[in-house]
Amino acid sequence: MxxxxxxxxxxxxxxxxxxxxxxxxxxxxxxxxxxxxxxxxxxxxxxxxxxxPGFIDLQLNGCGGVMFNGAVTEQTLATMQAANLKSGTTSYLPTFITDTDQGIKKALHVTREYMQKKPNEVLGLHLEGPYINVQKKGIHRQEFIRQPDPEMIDLICANSDVVSQITMAPEKTPNQFIEQLANAGIVVSLGHSNGTYQQATEAIQHGASSATHLFNAMTSITGREPGVVGAIYDNNIYAGIIVDGFHVAYENVRLSKRIMGDKLILVTDATAPAGADISEFDFVGTTVYYKQGKCVGKDGTLGGSAVTLIESIEQCVKFVGISLEEAIRMATIYPAKAISVDNKLGSIxxxxxxxxxxxxxxxxxxxxxxxxxxxxxx
The missing domain is CATH 2.30.40.10 (Urease, subunit C, domain 1)
Structure with missing residues (x-):
């Protein structure tokens, strides 16, 4: 004591x-x-x-010089946890982006093994893809993007104690699968989507309860079509947002906060350079360059971020105008509630x-x- x-x-x-x-x-x-x-x-x-409270990151591809997709091992998860602690993140969802079925199965196995040995650090796996829209793929490998397969959906549901969140494009995912995943206790998150407001709203009505990196890789609001962003605003679901000054304009963070209140969550979408001194890294076969705080591929496509949650909190206070107390909630109790671990984490x-x-x-x-x-x- x-x-x-x-x-x-x-x-x-x-x-x-x-x-x-x-x-x-x-x-x-x-x-x-x-x-x-x-x-x-x-x-x-x-x-x-x-x-x-320790910060909780619901979207973390890598940090400390490593990427989970690059080396699907318990050592990678341990390295990420150690790097996280330097910036106040005590729990996280390792994020495994679009890959083969075999890759997903390995990620499930490794995550399960780590979680059994180290409670309250890795809180589950975030599968970002592969059931997304090629038109909004970002850094994801096109050859692995595919339609949902009933057998794999069954497998993911059978591992719902390990899979915390899955990012899917609503226009590419039959509502029955969204319902099945949600009923299994997995957070279905809208993302990498070229869908309409109506398609996103239908997915929400069938159990989708979150959205992945708000504004990025999704349709936004126009005069005649509210898009996925409009559906998120209109349906009171959670959404992660990357506050690194590159992914989303600070003004849009402020507008979203005003509309969404306690449903807006800070995520990093961080990659290998976060907490490490490197200038480039491999992200599922693409070389991503890290320059002046920004991660981009050769074509200029954003390849994740290098921001940490403590930096995100600081930028919310200094550049968005959110109080420190509320910015802390965006990195603690709100993400805990979004993945239903607020019974044990997220507040003092x-x-x-x-x-x-x-x-x-x-x-x-x-x-x-x-x-x-x-x-x-x-």
Whole structure:
């Protein structure tokens, strides 16, 4: 048992000062006024920094110099977790983009093995594709994009304890499959879609409850056709948004926040350069170049991002005009609710798993707590 003291605590429900968070084993056991702490409890003095729930990233292709599609191994997931901790992300969905059926099966196996050994770090797999629209493929390999196959949909549903989210184009996916996946407890997310407002709305009515990287690789609002973006706005579903200054204009982040409220979630869509010093990397057979914070293929196509969640929070505050308290929620409790893990993660509450982030007023992460274990950032 130990206590985290001398900090500003953002619980997601309140901002507390002169309080301590007491951790016992893996859980938060108490949140009490500092003067109620007994002298026999070990203390970690956070020197006036911010204490928040650990950030949760629902879309992470890679970081720390590695890509999950590039090396589908438990070591890759461990490397990503270690890199995440340097920027306050304590839990994430490794994202496996469009690949063969065999590739998907391997990703399922590796993710399951890792999750069984390391609880509350990898929260499940995000399958981004392969059931998407070639016209909005982005960096995805065209030869692997295909129609949903009933046998594979059955397999994915049978692994719903491992698959947390799947990104699909509604115009390419029969509603029966969307319904089947949603009924299995998998978050069906609209993305890489050239669909109409009507097609997206029908998918939502059949169980789609989220959208992948809002504005990117999807039809947007025009005067006569609201597109997928309009359907997201109009149907009160969750959507991840990449706030790196490249993927979405800050003004559009602000407009979306005003419309969507607590359904707008910060995601990174990060790739190998996040938390690493590299200038290029392979993304499913395409060389992606990292220059001045931007990841692009030779043709200029965006190939993921190199942003972290702490940087996303900072940019929301500085350039979008969102309060720090709300930006923290966008990286913690809202993603936890979107994938139904808010019963144990996403906020600082008694009884929840002690996954926490510590950062100073310059948005430098100085430490994390994962499953109750405190670690200073190196």
């Amino acid at each position: 130990y206590a985290l003291t001398n900090c500003t605590i953002y619980t997601t429900q309140a901002i507390l000062i002169d309080h301590a968070v007491v951790i016992e084993g893996q859980q938060i056991s108490a949140i009490i006024p500092i003067n109620a702490l007994t002298n026999d409890i070990d203390r970690i003095d956070l020197q006036g920094q911010n204490l928040t 509450e008694v009884g929840k798993i002690a996954n926490l982030a510590i950062f100073n007023n310059d948005y430098q992460v100085t430490g994390t707590v994962v499953n109750g274990c405190y670690k200073a950032t190196e």
